Amino acid sequence: MVEPPSTPSSSPPCCWRRSWWASLYPTNNHHPHRRWIPSATTFFSTNNTVLTALFLAFFFTVFYWQKEATAGGLAIFRRPFPSRQVPKLRHAAFNLTDFGGVGDGITLNTAAFERAVVAISKLRNKGGGQLNVPPGNWLTAPFNLTSHMTLFLAEGAVILGIDDEKYWTLMPPLPSYGYGREHPGPRYGSLIHGQHLKDVVITGHNGTIDGQGQTWWTKYRQKLLNHTRGPLVQIMWSRDIVISNITLRNSPFWTLHPYDCKNVTIKNLTILAPVFQAPNTDGIDPDSCEDMVIEDCYISVGDDGVAIKSGWDQYGITYGRPSRNILIRNLVVRSNVSAGISIGSEMSGGVSNITVENVHIWNSRRAVRIKTAPGRGGYVRDITYRNLTFENCRVGIVIKTDYNEHPDGGFDPNAFPILKDISYTSIHGEGVRVPVRIQGSSEIPVMNVTFRDMSVGVTNRKKHIFQCAYVQGSVMGTVYPAPCENLDLYDELGNLVRRSTSQNSSDIDYDF
CATH class of the missing domain: 2.160.20.10 (Single-stranded right-handed beta-helix, Pectin lyase-like)
Known part of the structure; x- marks a missing residue:
């Protein structure tokens, strides 16, 4: 052995x-299957009173912080991911x-x-x-x-x-x-x-x-x-x-x-x-999975770097297993022909409670994408993107609702997926042709999308590089380039500046 x-x-x-x-x-040689951990008696017997006092001060500081976090605003950082x-x-x-x-x-x-x-x-x-x-x-x-x-x-x-x-x-x-x-x-x-x-x-x-x-x-x-x-x-x-x-x-x-x-x-x-x-x-394809962490990876592949899935059309709806509670962080990804991080298009069992953070996507056709179509059913909701960097990407943020690829003719064309509660925070980059392209439709509107703290350098300063169709949501504070008119505008303090009156309008331009 x-x-x-x-x-x-x-x-x-x-x-x-x-x-x-x-x-x-x-790290010791006394037992091949046991790590040595000093006992409290050993710890205190070999250190002086000052060290003991520092330990107690640290203990009560952490105890107080946890108490305050539970009672106050810091509690929002406690994610509902279970112990592992x-x-x-x-x-x-x-x-x-x-x-x-x-x-x-x-x-x-x-x-x-x-x-x-x-x-x-x-x-x-x-x-x-x-x-x-x-x-x-x-x-x-x-x-x-x-x-x-x-x-x-x-x-x-x-x-x-x-x-x-x-x-x-x-x-x-x-x-x-x-x-x-x-x-x-x-x-x-x-x-x-x-x-x-x-x-x-x-x-x-x-x-x-x-x-x-x-x-x-x-x-x-x-x-x-x-x-x-x-x-x-x-x-x-x-x-x-x-x-x-x-x-x-x-x-x-x-x-x-x-x-x-x-x-x-x-x-x-x-x-x-x-x-x-x-x-x-594809690099990693979580499919109808629950309670997952993907972190500290380098991915360079011939399709999506990460693609979250949950079944295909009527088969996925019947199987009924969502992908949920997935944390993706600290990745470097390249996908010249597809997207760095995708959700779908096979998402008929549902996708929810996904966090994508601290991800650098470079030399890619698309950076982060959600893709679906009529016939999929299911939902994509409670999706959080934050601290993303795009470098030399053709399109930065994509939501596409007409990815019409089906296993057979038995799907229900009126099984419309639900897309809602999607946020993008601290999105930065350079060399991006179209920073945002959100293509909802009358059957599949994209609801409650939020942008906050976004600054993406573009390769072409034409109009309509922030493209929208059938989108309802908000822009909080400073976002560059200028957002589409489909979104409500708020200042940094959360005060409404302008309410959108054209959520269903479209300026999607696939030639650009």
């Missing part, structure tokens, strides 16, 4: 913080080579992964186990995870997905889609897959999972595939999932797809695909 090292062997890339995994490992369980250290750890794995990039290691997963599944009542993937190129066909499992990729470890579709399992369409997404009928499963799991960790010292998607993308463009391509990593109907400190690249289709999952943490990921000629390689 091989235990992972207590600290990363090299610093993580870019602005990554110290890895979650390293923070869990012990921290994955436990495993009592047993294995090396992939223990099960016959060969990391030469040629030998197929599917059986080795499967044997390792079976061994860990037998330890479910003892806390599960960890599978270490050491440095090397580990070619494999798709395989499944099990509950109470940690998949740990060492620095220099690369899991390579075999690019021959005959090795990829066919699965039924997702119940909330009713369609393979690209073809009717079955779809290919993911390279790394799991269903009905609990307590699963995929982490490492920035090891890589590579889907070798080039062959898939070429066959898709040449229409040589009879089934929908599979994601790189897909976890379904599961809870208590952590995915951190690894690189995901070259997915055949969507890269990371949590489906109908609860309590998911995704952090410190690098997600890469060519920004052109890599179709539908």
Whole structure:
């Protein structure tokens, strides 16, 4: 058995913080699975009275602040996100080579992964186990995870997905889609897959999972595939999932797809695909998920960086699982052909209580987008964007209500989605052609949209670069460029300056 090292062997890339995994490992040598924490007796017996007084002063200050926060205005910062369980250290750890794995990039290691997963599944009542993937190129066909499992990729470890579709399992369409997404009928499963799991960790010292998607993308463009391509990593109907400190690249289709999952943490990921000629390689697609954090990631892909979904037309309405309570923060994203952060277009189960903050979107076709259409049903509401930076984006903020792509002819054309309670605060940037394009319609008006503190440098100073149609909402204080006439204007103190009389007017100009 091989235990992972207590600290990363090299610093993580870019602005990554110290890895979650390293923070869990012990710093003493007395017990291999226990961190040393000083007791209160030890603490006070080895420090003087002054330190004791400082500790008590700090304690009562925090106690007073919490009391005031509960009673007063600071309570608004308390988000309704639930407490999150921290994955436990495993009592047993294995090396992939223990099960016959060969990391030469040629030998197929599917059986080795499967044997390792079976061994860990037998330890479910003892806390599960960890599978270490050491440095090397580990070619494999798709395989499944099990509950109470940690998949740990060492620095220099690369899991390579075999690019021959005959090795990829066919699965039924997702119940909330009713369609393979690209073809009717079955779809290919993911390279790394799991269903009905609990307590699963995929982490490492920035090891890589590579889907070798080039062959898939070429066959898709040449229409040589009879089934929908599979994601790189897909976890379904599961809870208590952590995915951190690894690189995901070259997915055949969507890269990371949590489906109908609860309590998911995704952090410190690098997600890469060519920004052109890599179709539908979304970075992260939370789909009918609840209670999720996505943070501290770098994403540069051939479609949406993050796309929140909840089912497609009548199938999503029937399945009825919303995506809600999702926090997205501290991301750097590039999407040359799509959007940095999207909601929809498959949102028929509903999307609510989403916060997107501290995100830098650069060299992208669109920055943040909500997209839907008649026939979707559902709702998008209680969406908060704040502290966003746009750099060289064709369009900054987009809400589109005619994204007419349907699984089949069985949808209800009168199932109109509801879009309301959407706020944009502290939005800044440069090199943006159209800062805002909100296209509501008479059937799908966009209600209660708020802009506050916005300053975006534009590449062309034509009129109508803040474009609106069927929008009701407000502008608070200073917003540049000048907002459309559909919105009420308020000063910095919240006093009404001008009430809009033209909420249904349209100046949408797709030629600009």
